[in-house]
Amino acid sequence: MKRFLAFVKKEFFHILRDRRTLLILFGMPLAMVLLFGFALTNEIKNAKIAVLDLDHGPHSRQITDRLLSSGYFQLIQNLNASRDIEPAFRRGKVKLVVVFPPNFSQDFARNDTEAQVQLLADASEQNTAISLTNYATNIIQNYKSEQAPPGTVAPMQIDVQPRMVFNPELRGAFVFVPGVMAMVLLLVSALMTSVTIAREKEMGTMEVLMVSPLSQLQILFGKVLPYLLLSFINGCVIIALGVFLLGIPLNGSLLLLLAETLLFTFLSLSLGLLISTIADTQLVAMFASLLVLLMPTIFLSGFIFPIESMPRFLQFVSNIIPAKYFIEIVKGIMIKGIGLDLLWKPTLLLLGMSAFLMAVSLRNLKPRLNQ
Amino acid sequence: MIYIITTWFAPSSIHRSSLLIMQRILYMIEKEFKQLRRNKVLLRMMLAAPVMQLILLAYAANFEVKNLKIAIVDQDHTTYAQRLAGKFRYAERRQIGNFLFQGYLPNSKSAYEELLAGRADLVLIIPPHFERDLGKENQASVQLLVNAIDGTKGGIASGYAQTIIRDFNLAIRTENIDFDAGSLAGLNVTNQYWYNPRLEYKTFMVPGILFELMLLIGGMIAALNIVREKEIGTQEQLNVTPIKKHEFILGKLTPFVIIGLIQFTLGLVVGRFLFQIPIEGSLLLIYGFAFLFMLLSVGLGLLISAISDTQQQAMFVVFFCLVIFILLSGLFSSTQDMPQWAQYLNLLNPLKYIIEVGRNVLLKGSTLRDMQSQFFTLLGMAIALIGLASWRYRKTV
Amino acid sequence: MDKAVTTHKLTKKFGDFVATDEITFEVAQGEIFGFLGANGAGKTTAMRMLCGLLTPTSGEATVAGYDVYTQPEQIKQRIGYMSQRFSLYEDLTVRDNIRFYGGIYGLSRAELKTKSASIIRELGLDSVADALVESLPLGWKQRLAFSVALIHDPKVVFLDEPTGGVDPITRRQFWDKIYEAAHNGTTIFVTTHYMDEAEYCDRVSIMVDGRIKALDTPTELKRTYGVDSMDGVFQILARGTSGK
Numbered sequence A: 001m002k003r004f005l006a007f008v009k010k011e012f013f014h015i016l017r018d019r020r021t022l023l024i025l026f027g028m029p030l031a032m033v034l035l036f037g038f039a040l041t042n043e044i045k046n047a048k049i050a051v052l053d054l055d056h057g058p059h060s061r062q063i064t065d066r067l068l069s070s071g072y073f074q075l076i077q078n079l080n081a082s083r084d085i086e087p088a089f090r091r092g093k094v095k096l097v098v099v100f101p102p103n104f105s106q107d108f109a110r111n112d113t114e115a116q117v118q119l120l121a122d123a124s125e126q127n128t129a130i131s132l133t134n135y136a137t138n139i140i141q142n143y144k145s146e147q148a149p150p151g152t153v154a155p156m157q158i159d160v161q162p163r164m165v166f167n168p169e170l171r172g173a174f175v176f177v178p179g180v181m182a183m184v185l186l187l188v189s190a191l192m193t194s195v196t197i198a199r200e201k202e203m204g205t206m207e208v209l210m211v212s213p214l215s216q217l218q219i220l221f222g223k224v225l226p227y228l229l230l231s232f233i234n235g236c237v238i239i240a241l242g243v244f245l246l247g248i249p250l251n252g253s254l255l256l257l258l259a260e261t262l263l264f265t266f267l268s269l270s271l272g273l274l275i276s277t278i279a280d281t282q283l284v285a286m287f288a289s290l291l292v293l294l295m296p297t298i299f300l301s302g303f304i305f306p307i308e309s310m311p312r313f314l315q316f317v318s319n320i321i322p323a324k325y326f327i328e329i330v331k332g333i334m335i336k337g338i339g340l341d342l343l344w345k346p347t348l349l350l351l352g353m354s355a356f357l358m359a360v361s362l363r364n365l366k367p368r369l370n371q
Numbered sequence B: 001m002i003y004i005i006t007t008w009f010a011p012s013s014i015h016r017s018s019l020l021i022m023q024r025i026l027y028m029i030e031k032e033f034k035q036l037r038r039n040k041v042l043l044r045m046m047l048a049a050p051v052m053q054l055i056l057l058a059y060a061a062n063f064e065v066k067n068l069k070i071a072i073v074d075q076d077h078t079t080y081a082q083r084l085a086g087k088f089r090y091a092e093r094r095q096i097g098n099f100l101f102q103g104y105l106p107n108s109k110s111a112y113e114e115l116l117a118g119r120a121d122l123v124l125i126i127p128p129h130f131e132r133d134l135g136k137e138n139q140a141s142v143q144l145l146v147n148a149i150d151g152t153k154g155g156i157a158s159g160y161a162q163t164i165i166r167d168f169n170l171a172i173r174t175e176n177i178d179f180d181a182g183s184l185a186g187l188n189v190t191n192q193y194w195y196n197p198r199l200e201y202k203t204f205m206v207p208g209i210l211f212e213l214m215l216l217i218g219g220m221i222a223a224l225n226i227v228r229e230k231e232i233g234t235q236e237q238l239n240v241t242p243i244k245k246h247e248f249i250l251g252k253l254t255p256f257v258i259i260g261l262i263q264f265t266l267g268l269v270v271g272r273f274l275f276q277i278p279i280e281g282s283l284l285l286i287y288g289f290a291f292l293f294m295l296l297s298v299g300l301g302l303l304i305s306a307i308s309d310t311q312q313q314a315m316f317v318v319f320f321c322l323v324i325f326i327l328l329s330g331l332f333s334s335t336q337d338m339p340q341w342a343q344y345l346n347l348l349n350p351l352k353y354i355i356e357v358g359r360n361v362l363l364k365g366s367t368l369r370d371m372q373s374q375f376f377t378l379l380g381m382a383i384a385l386i387g388l389a390s391w392r393y394r395k396t397v
Numbered sequence C: 001m002d003k004a005v006t007t008h009k010l011t012k013k014f015g016d017f018v019a020t021d022e023i024t025f026e027v028a029q030g031e032i033f034g035f036l037g038a039n040g041a042g043k044t045t046a047m048r049m050l051c052g053l054l055t056p057t058s059g060e061a062t063v064a065g066y067d068v069y070t071q072p073e074q075i076k077q078r079i080g081y082m083s084q085r086f087s088l089y090e091d092l093t094v095r096d097n098i099r100f101y102g103g104i105y106g107l108s109r110a111e112l113k114t115k116s117a118s119i120i121r122e123l124g125l126d127s128v129a130d131a132l133v134e135s136l137p138l139g140w141k142q143r144l145a146f147s148v149a150l151i152h153d154p155k156v157v158f159l160d161e162p163t164g165g166v167d168p169i170t171r172r173q174f175w176d177k178i179y180e181a182a183h184n185g186t187t188i189f190v191t192t193h194y195m196d197e198a199e200y201c202d203r204v205s206i207m208v209d210g211r212i213k214a215l216d217t218p219t220e221l222k223r224t225y226g227v228d229s230m231d232g233v234f235q236i237l238a239r240g241t242s243g244k
Helices: A002-017 A019-039 A058-069 A082-090 A104-109 A126-147 A173-203 A205-210 A216-245 A254-278 A282-300 A312-318 A322-336 A340-370 B002-009 B013-038 B040-060 B079-089 B108-116 B130-136 B151-176 B201-232 B234-239 B245-274 B283-307 B311-328 B340-346 B350-364 B372-392 C043-050 C072-078 C094-104 C109-122 C138-149 C168-183 C218-225 C230-243
Strands: A047-053 A073-079 A096-100 A115-122 A157-165 B068-074 B099-105 B122-126 B139-147 B187-194 C003-014 C017-028 C032-037 C058-063 C079-082 C156-160 C187-192 C203-208 C211-216
Touching: A002 A019, A002 A216, A019 A173, A019 A216, A019 B311, A019 B340, A047 A058, A047 A082, A047 A126, A058 A073, A058 A096, A058 A104, A058 A126, A073 A082, A073 A126, A082 A096, A082 B350, A096 A126, A104 A115, A115 A126, A126 B187, A126 B201, A157 B151, A173 A216, A173 A254, A173 A282, A173 A322, A173 B151, A173 B201, A173 B311, A216 A254, A216 A322, A254 A282, A254 A322, A254 A340, A282 A312, A282 B040, A282 B201, A282 B311, A312 B040, A322 A340, B013 B040, B013 B245, B013 C094, B040 B201, B040 B245, B068 B079, B068 B108, B068 B151, B079 B099, B079 B122, B079 B130, B079 B151, B099 B108, B099 B151, B108 B122, B108 B139, B122 B151, B130 B139, B139 B151, B201 B234, B201 B245, B201 B283, B201 B311, B201 B350, B245 B283, B245 B372, B283 B311, B283 B350, B283 B372, B311 B340, B311 B350, B350 B372, C003 C043, C003 C187, C017 C043, C017 C187, C017 C203, C017 C211, C032 C043, C032 C168, C043 C058, C043 C156, C043 C187, C072 C079, C079 C138, C094 C109, C094 C138, C109 C138, C138 C156, C138 C168, C168 C187, C203 C218, C203 C230, C211 C218, C211 C230, C218 C230
Parallel strands: A047 A073, A047 A096, A115 B187, A157 B139, B068 B099, B068 B122, C032 C187, C032 C203, C079 C156, C156 C187
Antiparallel strands: A096 A115, B122 B139, C003 C017, C003 C058, C203 C211
16 A cells, blocks of 8 residues: 555656646636636627618618617628628628618608518528627617607516526526536546556556556556546636636535535546557547547537437437536536435436446456556 | 659659658658558547537537426416416427426425426416406516526527417407507518528538637647657657658648548538538638648647647647637637637637638638638748747757 | 767756766777766767767767768768667558668668668568567567668667667677678667677777766776776776765
């Protein structure tokens, strides 16, 4: 045991000495949280629009003013004819073109004719396109209703009072912080573990270690233990950033959250071990980690894209993605403030997965190292 | 193929000195391909990557909100309340919303519990006297509890539910009163979504993904490949040979540019024929840009390999760059809406420019003239990266 | 120019640490020149400066008549190098490796063909010519690496502890190859810490802490220090320093 601890210490210092890797190891989660938290907003601000005003009447001008004073839009071009629309879009700056047909203001003032406004959106960026048309439609309709004579109340009005439970301000951080946590833990533990072991194989130093008095198991654990610790610290950093910087509540038990984080880190580690049993070079280990772990985690864990909207088959596949359960657990503990009584199922699943993966990778690993 | 080229060049003794450079580069390239051919696992993964990512993307990546689990608390038990609930029970048949009815709940406390346990995404609470109020007061309210941890999804879910309720509202109005719909109408705003009229998420993502993968292959694989030679010691051996800096760099650059273009083609074919992504612009133009971008990516890989001693280091540096590039690139969210500091940062993000190019050229048919600022920026970046890498790459240690 | 290697007060500092301290020597053409010393004595640093892998801090040196500062590329065309670390591509076959390095040194197709055939024949690698290098035993790999280092008929070959980790018989076989090359006029510059190998050299320089402590034929050295083996010489020189 003493020898083992000495070995772990040596491995640990080995990692600590590599300043650059360490910097990135801790810089990456920081950068991701900052970017997700502050840069990736879906808020529309100063979207570039062009106006094709064939009306030149009072209402078209006032609506344009309304749009521009809303803060959502910024006029960068006045078009003169509909043939100008296509080139404006193709240059890629203009995201929305508002078209007022001739006689718009006249039609607007009358009650028997429907006035027409056309919103042309560049849907090659589809999310932006949808938001832009929604905002513009709202502003235009509001203008219209303000012009309507006062006191017109619709009969039999059903009033809907929506309540956004758990996240009344609809903050994006509530989704991505658990997601980023899962991603970083997976990345650091699985990727680093598989790459480290592959490195030993590649450099031929694994054999040297194998003749040392330590058992194979001890060597493997000695190699991966530092990463377990590092990822765990990383997880804590992300939790702290989420709570103190992004204002995510911590309604549940911190202890439980840490325990679950440790469990997920351990599971990622087992995955890394499993990959290292099939990968002989660092490049292959890395690629496998990316392809088999990271990509499915990003796409299938519900981190970015809702699982319910996927086809049946992929919904089924998402059930074997560990990150899905971990994200569910983190959201549950931090935001909903629930405990094991409601989270025992995903926890048990993660436990089972870890045990299974560890068993399989240990069984695979031994004969290969004995070669 | 390279074998043929080298054999064709080598014996011509007259031009040997001038062809020597060419010959060395060809031997470098030949070696890289031989090594790659032997690395079956890597080869398979490199070909699988674009296909897998595109397929995952096409079927999984979907911001559409569907199959929302809804539970209803009906405290009124009147005809109107049941009719309103019925709208959600059978909402699956409707185009919009696609709600999955989970059942009735006794009270708002149990509603909250359902949300906690994740058994419902939203709960509609119809209070007592709903029907009475609607008749007598001409106004009644219902409550909608939405699980909004995922704010976007929550907002959309709430919107869907409100649309259904509004439709129901309109229906009961027209039943009861001779309601003049015309007096409220009068302004019609129509939307047209150009270049992606059906708002397919795939159409929007595929051009971006294609280039993201090229950066991954070019940057990551090239960087690791070279650092690997450093680690195993063959780099030192190469450094005592008369091979020139630019020969080495060209020899390393070429195979990865070729591989990147093969992957790009593969992705383009999958995108075109499996997912019906339009190719409006010139194919030559898009390949020109792909080539330029691949040079840039490999240049980045070379630069990183020049400053890294181990593959682990290189990998993490590449990873760090990639994560930032991808998140800021506009692949997932619009670059225009980012805060000023992020937009400044983005000026240095090659992925941002090439994704603009991809979307504009593939979906809109933009020409080189339209994309000239992107072209010059990318060209400048490629030259700078390769230049820096050549400068940093030393044959001496 | 009849000297294969000359140095004058050649020095390399890494920060405050002086790896080689004003070393001066000459190596004649066709000579087997041994560079002895403990680990960290500065042997590898000296060799790397001569190969153009390191730029000296001060002093002068020429290899095959070319200056190490101004003509490193001319030097590289005329030297062979075999590093401590195994320097062939393990994931290429024997034939691929020969072809690659030959190609890099600018051999013509015809030359490549004959060289390849002769190396494979001489080393008796016919049966494994198309096997991956990683599958060969270490001793074979080292001899192959040596032959590859000689593929462009260099004037000087630098061998940095070429026989590390193999048994005495394999080492003996390796030295047979070295004699053969020297016999053909190639200058051999070899570092080692095996004292028995020092006996095989024409002349030996012994480095201690970055300085050359002794330089002569093995016979002369043994006589000067009054011992009957190179090991004895080395013991005296190494102890002498530590006693200071």
